[in-house]
Amino acid sequence: MSVPLEPTDQAIARELNANGRTSFTDLAERVGLSVSAVHQRVRRLEQRGVIKGYTARLDGEQIGLPLTALISLTPNDPAAPDDYPQRLEHIREIESCYSVAGDESYVLLVRVPSPAGLEDLLRRIRESAKVSTRTTVVLSTPFEGRPAAL
Amino acid sequence: MSVPLEPTDQAIARELNANGRTSFTDLAERVGLSVSAVHQRVRRLEQRGVIKGYTARLDGEQIGLPLTALISLTPNDPAAPDDYPQRLEHIREIESCYSVAGDESYVLLVRVPSPAGLEDLLRRIRESAKVSTRTTVVLSTPFEGRPAAL
DNA sequence: CTTGAAATCACATGGGA
């Protein structure tokens, strides 16, 4: 299950993780290979799923989603089949969904425009997944989405 | 604090959030502007901090960081000045740091190679920030880093 | 915002260690 990444591929992955728009030309210089060699490696990393995608990180405040929260889920019926992620997938306010070890079963990271938006979101989560929720409101985000510690 | 984003800028931000390597040419087609107009807008969004950066999303399993955890922090000395984020910034395993409302003060999202790596990380967090920790291990990640609900 | 032109880049192909 997953060969440890070769040093060159690791360097490429690290660079693209830190700057997702680095050109192949720059990458080639940094890892000491020709542009075409790097090009091939990046495509392979994408195919293998080492690179899952590219995204611009946006400032929640400025895009109208200033309220972030962590929501922990507990199933209402512990005997029900565990298809919670599927039941929640359609809710676009949910950015991430983690299955966790602990008192609760899942933790969601969500972004909403306002307290009213959060209230409505919680209602939809409870209805869609038949869970009870415990919400931790994020007051501020000192940092987020930093480069991986490769 | 933060003028609501103009529709065209919002469309650009949404597209780059969903695909961080979309070319200016593609962006221009999608939003119905010339390439250089889009170019200027993207630069402005970057300057304003609406776009905070670009990153490749990597598969933790394949890059040697298969273990994810959420760590909640409680200050040892509640009277101490609150400079925890600064004290933790140097620890590269910490991907995100949220100041939260609730029993605890902060929640960290971390990635490590192994349980031993987690143990060592917890020790460093406690020492650096003078906090006690409560750790929630992530068992699996049904989804993560989905595009913002713009 | 647009046009337009120069510099740079992406990417496919073919060939060599």
Added chain:
DNA sequence: TCCCATGTGATTTCAAG
């Protein structure tokens, strides 16, 4: 298999209106 060199068309970027 992995790498490199080269060519062509696409893209980025800047200056000017």
